[in-house]
Amino acid sequence: MINIYDLREFYSLTIDVILNRIYTNSSQIILSGIIDEKIQFGLNLSSLWVTSHHLERRLKAMASPPIIDNLISDNSYKVHDLESVLQCCNKILSYKEDVLLAHEIETVQLIKSQLSKSMTFVGDEKTAEFPPTRSDDMTFSEKKTFSANSNEELVSNNDSYIAFLYYVLVDVEISAMEICSHQILKNKNMPREFTLDFAKQIWDEARHAQYIYQLFIEKGGDLKSQSYTNNVIARYMQSNSLLESLVIQQILQEGNAVEINLSLIKELTILNRLPEANAFYNINNDEAYHVNIGNKWIGYLMEANEIQEEELLELMLNAADKIDIPLFGKGGWDSDIRALVGFPSWFIEVREQIYNH
Structure with missing residues (x-):
């Protein structure tokens, strides 16, 4: 059985990973001078927003911080990038027959399906200055x-x-x-x-x-x-x-x-x-x-x-x-x-x- 508080931390850290992806997309929207690219970077935010919005609602519906001190935490749920998030999703989905985790299985399936769409995105970490870039053709x-x-x-x-x-x-x-x-x-x-x-x-x-x-x-x-x-x-x-x-x-x-x-x-x-x-x-x-x-x-x-x-x-x-x-x-x-x-x-x-x- 997965420690429910590990799941809470996993969800919260996943949102942090998503925020970093949003920052990269936002930089690209400003830096790119090509209309088609700007639009595509904006459209890339769909899966990120859908996932984070769901996770925020799920976190609000979960229990308060732990009141039992001796629950053993599993550090393998401490994610830091999209790849580690998806790896954790696969680990959690191995418990899909556990009736007590029904809510979490639905949530993790959504995380995996939505964030898998973002794996092919390659962003640039350059600092985005304003005003935004315009193509020389414009x-x-x-x-x-x-x-x-x-x-x-x-x-x-x-x-x-x-x-x-x-x-x-x-x-x-x-x-x-x-x-x-x-x-x-x-x-x-x-x-x-x-x-x-x-x-x-x-x-x-x-x-x-x-x-x-x-x-x-x-x-x-x-x-x-x-x-x-x-x-x-x-x-x-x-x-x-x-x-x-x-x-x-x-x-x-x-x-x-x-x-x-x-x-x-x-x-x-x-x-x-x-x-x-x-x-x-x-x-x-x-x-x-x-x-x-x-x-x-x-x-x-x-x-x-x-x-x-x-x-x-x-x-x-x-x-x-x-x-x-x-x-x-x-x-x-x-x-x-x-x-x-x-x-x-x-x-x-x-x-x-x-x-x-």
Whole structure:
């Protein structure tokens, strides 16, 4: 019979191994200049996040630390890399007929099946510097290369729509992957749940980027004929702290886009382009979750640093002024949506007080 506390340690150390793999993937997302590679490094996080998320839940469901001192520990469950994790999985699975270990057998089977997918990944341990790398084949522009007076005009004009899709691909989705990667690497002292939340977001953004890339090609897009702006990256780089960076990226840039995206989806629906409308709706649902992540960790930092609501509001107003984006957005406001994505009631009330006078 396996010592249950050895299993607890095995699960916890496995998460540490996963975190190191996430760090390596995050570095590669920033360092690579090739769009396809960035997307693939982001997609690689799927098995890592699925496994770690399951392990976190399993650890919470297991017993408290040992109350019996004379249980003999087996050091063979002390893992340090992916290979040793998989070796331990095989050892534990040899007990699969033991009814008392049914939960653990299911968990270990998941670890083995998911992490085996990561064995072929070869990462680079180089330090990732910001801003992120762009391929020499990519063209920089000071301004967006598409313009439209409305979302109706945007989705109806194929040339503008193609340029818009490229903007979403590089300046929204890829940039968000890079920013989340940078957040992970810069803040390893945060709770590991922080890293796992942002790994989930990177995976989401990579899936979005893959879809947008495919749609861009289907519509007749050519990568070499389009330009990127790096606006999202430039705004993020103006932050001076983790808290301010979360406000700039998760709240001002992503949070204020949720209602705007609904307008785009509506126009695609009117034109009966339902596959695209459904795809963007799925993407927007993920983005709403990312705003929730931002609000969650802003709340954590407020509590940890005893920051008052008035202080945070002042920081948010200053950040909005710094990057020239209105704090409450400019593409519509829905208080119910804002509450659903984690905005605190006091913030919603401040906005209502301002606009009701």
